Amino acid sequence: MWSSRLAFILAATGSAVGLGNIWKFPYITGENGGGAFVVVYLLCIAMIGIPIMIAEVSLGRRGRLSPINTMKQLARADGASQNWKYLGWMGVIAAFLILSFYSVIGGWSLSYIGHAFSGEFEGAGSDKIGAIFGAMLSSPETLMIWHSVFLLIVVAILSQGIRSGLEKAVNVLMPMLFLLLLVMVGYAMSTSQFSQAVDFLFTPDFSKLTTEGILSALGHAFFTLSLGSCAMMAYGSFLPSQVSVARTAITVSVIDTVVALLAGLAIFPLAFANGLEPSAGPGLIFQTLPIAFGQMPAGTFFATLFFSLLLIAAITSAISMLEPLIEWLEEQRGINRKVAALIAGVLVWSVGLLTVFSFNNWADLHPLSFVPVFAEKTFFDIFDYLTANIMLPLGGLFIVVYFAWFMNPDAARHEVGIKSDNVYRLTHFVMRYVSPALVLIVFLYNLL
Numbered sequence: 001m002w003s004s005r006l007a008f009i010l011a012a013t014g015s016a017v018g019l020g021n022i023w024k025f026p027y028i029t030g031e032n033g034g035g036a037f038v039v040v041y042l043l044c045i046a047m048i049g050i051p052i053m054i055a056e057v058s059l060g061r062r063g064r065l066s067p068i069n070t071m072k073q074l075a076r077a078d079g080a081s082q083n084w085k086y087l088g089w090m091g092v093i094a095a096f097l098i099l100s101f102y103s104v105i106g107g108w109s110l111s112y113i114g115h116a117f118s119g120e121f122e123g124a125g126s127d128k129i130g131a132i133f134g135a136m137l138s139s140p141e142t143l144m145i146w147h148s149v150f151l152l153i154v155v156a157i158l159s160q161g162i163r164s165g166l167e168k169a170v171n172v173l174m175p176m177l178f179l180l181l182l183v184m185v186g187y188a189m190s191t192s193q194f195s196q197a198v199d200f201l202f203t204p205d206f207s208k209l210t211t212e213g214i215l216s217a218l219g220h221a222f223f224t225l226s227l228g229s230c231a232m233m234a235y236g237s238f239l240p241s242q243v244s245v246a247r248t249a250i251t252v253s254v255i256d257t258v259v260a261l262l263a264g265l266a267i268f269p270l271a272f273a274n275g276l277e278p279s280a281g282p283g284l285i286f287q288t289l290p291i292a293f294g295q296m297p298a299g300t301f302f303a304t305l306f307f308s309l310l311l312i313a314a315i316t317s318a319i320s321m322l323e324p325l326i327e328w329l330e331e332q333r334g335i336n337r338k339v340a341a342l343i344a345g346v347l348v349w350s351v352g353l354l355t356v357f358s359f360n361n362w363a364d365l366h367p368l369s370f371v372p373v374f375a376e377k378t379f380f381d382i383f384d385y386l387t388a389n390i391m392l393p394l395g396g397l398f399i400v401v402y403f404a405w406f407m408n409p410d411a412a413r414h415e416v417g418i419k420s421d422n423v424y425r426l427t428h429f430v431m432r433y434v435s436p437a438l439v440l441i442v443f444l445y446n447l448l
């Protein structure tokens with residue numbers, strides 16, 4: 001068990017806050033035209049993300065097993081179909097696929113710690129920074145090495161069991177990351193493009209919003225809160241029983257959202273000030289922040305610190321992606337934790353190679369070009385789209401539907417821990433109708 005409510009909040013925040021906030025949120029916001037996308041994203045967090053987090057953590061705490069067995073057991077207790085266990089399986093597969101590319105991007109942070117530490121960013125303009133990024137991407141060997149190191153660290157931590165180390169890491173390092181982001185926003189305020197960036201992020205222009213953009217916003221709400229893959233269910237299974245799930249879910253979601261918005265505020269002024277397109281894609285933060293570090297006092301120190309903290313945020317997220325699978329291997333197959341972590345690590349590593357090559361040798365390979373949504377997509381793009389925009393929302397939909405329609409109503413109420421009748425009734429209504437309907441509507445719009 002987590003030792004307290006705070007311990008769970010730290011662990012869940014460790015899972016939620018990661019590359020999704022600092023790497024992915026800014027670049028997909030840039031690709032989708034800014035403000036209107038941010039509005040939809042915030043609505044998705046409030047109307048879908050928070051309710052589904054409440055459902056997911058509640059299911060985990062009631063089951064107290066690995067997600068797959070939790071679903072099996074709850075379905076038995078509630079007289080529902082045993083097929084609900086496939087929900088656990090879909091989550092495990094989604095998290096596995098996410099980790100395969102997450103680890104490659106985590107490797108980028110590792111590589112940037114080295115670049116930062118060597119002082120390469122000092123006084124560098126966008127050309128030089130762009131060249132550093134380009135050189136890293138074009139070398140499969142470089143990407144592969146850092147991808148391997150990243151996964152080794154994750155596997156080493158997982159094989160020890162996650163609880164004690166995780167609490168400590170998140171307790172100290174997350175506040176540091178937060179402070180450093182504030183420093184970066186402070187620096188960004190000193191550029192004359194700050195108000196342009198604020199405008200870009202917070203003045204919605206709905207003509208820039210596409211149906212695919214809405215789906216990305218929805219998908220990202222799941223991705224950034226670690227929902228829909230049963231990762232939060234696994235963490236919920238260690239939550240002490242007297243803690244209010246609802247309050248805890250709101251706390252974690254708010255922290256996660258604030259971190260993403262701060263990252264946006266730090267990055268877009270720099271992108272504009274240095275003539276970079278907001279739609280530059282996955283390289284956005286790696287091509288903007290180093291320029292700022294290169295100009296600020298003690299920049300080498302701050303840059304090294306920043307990429308180290310980003311790495312740690314990525315690791316605490318990556319751990320939560322593999323935990324459900326490892327728990328299941330332990331529980332069901334009686335495999336020892338160390339062996340389980342190793343097997344899972346080797347499998348993820350291999351699939352991750354497809355992402356490694358997506359940025360160089362296979363950059364023009366579109367393996368599923370015969371499927372319209374995947375037509376222009378590399379392996380990396382496919383894994384990203386398939387998980388964030390399809391598997392996670394689908395998983396989340398089933399989770400909230402199970403909670404609100406199939407779970408014993410008294411047990412549901414007991415887990416959520418909302419005392420006021422009216423507030424609970426409203427929450428239950430949102431979970432029963434509003435969240436599922438919104439996910440379905442976004443899905444259908446994109447299919448039609």
Ligand code: TRP
Pocket residue numbers: 015016017018019020021095098222223224225226227228229231317318320321392
């Ligand atoms: N939320 C993490 C981030 O924003 C990523 C993450 C961790 C995740 N665990 C997950 C995403 C489980 C989906 C499912 O970086």
